[in-house]
Amino acid sequence: MLENYFPVFVFVLVGIAFGVMPVLLGWLVAPNRPDSEKLSPYECGFEAFEDARMKFDVRYYLIAIIFILFDLEVAFLVPWATIFKEIVHTESVKWFGFVEMIVFIAILVVGYVYAWVKGALEWE
């Protein structure tokens, strides 16, 4: 059973190589002659205005939390989709299995409409 994960393992290895190799090649091949001007931080050519560690706007947090909630909704859809064929072919749970997911989505649509109407999805 665990042998079935071998393609995943290959994917992970290729992914790591894809990320590491360009950095490694750049480090090995590129000429490296640093001086104080090259290493100093700059903003499009001039001196940096302020520290990069500034406060983020709270709106990023709102977008992130709405993303999490709908991400979780989609995560619930996956196991339902895998047994959907089985649900529609079983007479006893045919409508039950369909309606329960519709109810689940409908409850979340209420939240979606709320966020939309309140203007949480607008980015000025």
Place this chain on the structure above:
Amino acid sequence: MEFKTFVFYFLSAIMVFASLRVVTARNPVHAALFLVLAFFTASGVWLLLQAEFLAISLVLVYVGAVMVLFLFVVMMLDINIDRLREGFWSYLPLGSIIALLMVLEMGVILGGSYFDILEIGVPQTAAGESNVQSIGRLLFTDYVYPFELASVILLVGIVAAVALTLREKRKTKLVSPATQVFVKAKDRVRVLQMPAEKRD
């Protein structure tokens, strides 16, 4: 040593190291990134248990979404590290009680089979069936009520997030193109009929 055992110990060692760094790293952004590493290795351990749905949702939900939120919060708070360390001694009693409780709970769960308190084994799925299907079958038959309850909790989360963070008035004057195209000339321009006035 079997290959599977080797992978388990490899992932576990990374996970223990990353978890330690989460609580010892001085920079909160580094701590959050170490938590990402801990989640990744935990999902690897779950894959070893053949719980692929949980493993992938751990990566998608926790690494992809929750940790982004954590990073935003860490960057939003503008943490001053010296001031964070101020209340260390006053919070120590409460913190140590909670930590002790958690250690006890973990001990009961992990050592439960050793002390014959709990029976824990890796549940096996039926042959020729992925455990995503098994989860789906259980979730949508036996656990329908908790499943629908989960959507209500998500709804409460959406409403709470919007209500808590969308307090301030918008500063910019946004032009909405959708309403803009519906404007007629008579909404904007008023033509007045005025009698000519006599000049003195």
